[in-house]
Every structure is written in structure tokens, then in C-alpha cells.
Amino acid sequence: MNKTAESLAAIDDNLSKRDIQLDPGGYFIIYLDRDAGLICAKHYTNVIDDRGLAVDPETGKVIPARGKVERTNTTLYTGRTAKEICVKIFEETQPTPVTLLDHAAYLGREFVRAEIALITDKEYVQD
Template structure:
């Protein structure tokens, strides 16, 4: 088995800086909703909760039921997911989300790419028994 060498520190730092800069760009919200990714270590599964929302004329996500603006700081009223997906790998969840007859819980390609990156990261944390924090 061959191993891939680590990137030199200067390359890794440049990659981290680029990633941080790209994270600051404007992102249009997916009108189909958003996802929270969790790890169920007892079941050795990734858990993906989907929450619906509506996007107002200012681009703010609002709770579909109450009309309240959804805050990013976690100070929202408790919500129930509209769907829960479970799988052992990022690929398994990706297939559940995108293949077969719709409707699908994703409507934007940039959202799908983001979700794929986050699911890969969550899978690695599950494999390595490390903590996972969704970006």
C-alpha cells in the first residue's frame, strides 16, 4: 500500500488561507432547505437532517411554519426535520439525496458540492473517532 505524503507546511497554510477566504464569499441559500450533519457513533452512521425553509425577498431564510428568520447562532426555536437520512458513508448518503425519482431535497449545485465536502469530512471523523463540526 502506498501512502500520500503530507503537503509541505507552506502549501498547507496557503490551502487553508484560500479555503478561509472562499468561505467568506456570498452564498445564495437553497430554497429547498438546509441540512444538519451529525454522527451516530453507536450505529456507526452519518445522520443528515433536512429542514425546509422559505427565502424572503431579502435573501433571508425563514421558518416555513412560523415565518421567523432562521439564525445562524443556534438561537432558533427547536425545529423538527422534514426528513432524516442515515448512512455509513458519504457516498451512500449522496446517492440517497440525488438518485432516483424526486423530489430531491437539494436544488442548487453549490449546495450539493458543499454537502458532499462536509459529508466526506464527517465520514473521516467517524472513521477516525474524532469530533466533527459542520462548517
């Protein structure tokens, strides 16, 4: 990695450590289906409690940020490009399941990263 790429990566790594407000509209797990050539995003509902934590609306249990969670997604969105999946989520689904602008911006960034990984055959891990 060159010096510029390293300094830019350091900026993003530092920003990834900031506190964020969780979206009461839910969260997405993003992954690639390489065989089908698709970017996939499973949407899960949640409720934000008075502590600002995401909880399962059915069980009331806190949803951990790390580790495996056994939940059923409400919707699966797919697209061949970042733009296509964004149009499906933000324009074709009404009301959109994303209620915060910073969450929308994050998803856009992640979908672009996923598209680049799909095109370049690199590994994609959601940030």
C-alpha cells in the first residue's frame, strides 16, 4: 500500500471507532453472492431502547454488535451494482427501512465497497 493509501486508510480506521446512533428502522447484513454476481443485504428490524441499544422486537433481548445472532431477516435486497441496490432500498421500498441519513450514507459506502470487491474478486467484509 502506498503512503497516500495508508494515510487515507488511517483516517477511515479512526472514524470507524466513533460512537454512532443506531437506526430505529433496523440494520443490514451485507454480503456477496459471487455465483449470482450480486450484492446482497439482509434487513433486520430492531427497537432502540432507552440506553440506545438495539433490541430484538420479538424477544426484547439486546442484539450484540459482534458475534453470531440467530434472527430471521425481514427482507433480502439484491443488486448487481451499488446503485441498483440503493435504488431498491431507498426509492422503490416505501417507506424506506432506513430512517437516519448517516445510516443511508454508511450503506452507500458499504455497497460501493461490496461492488468493488465483486468486480476485483477481492474479499468483502462489512465495516
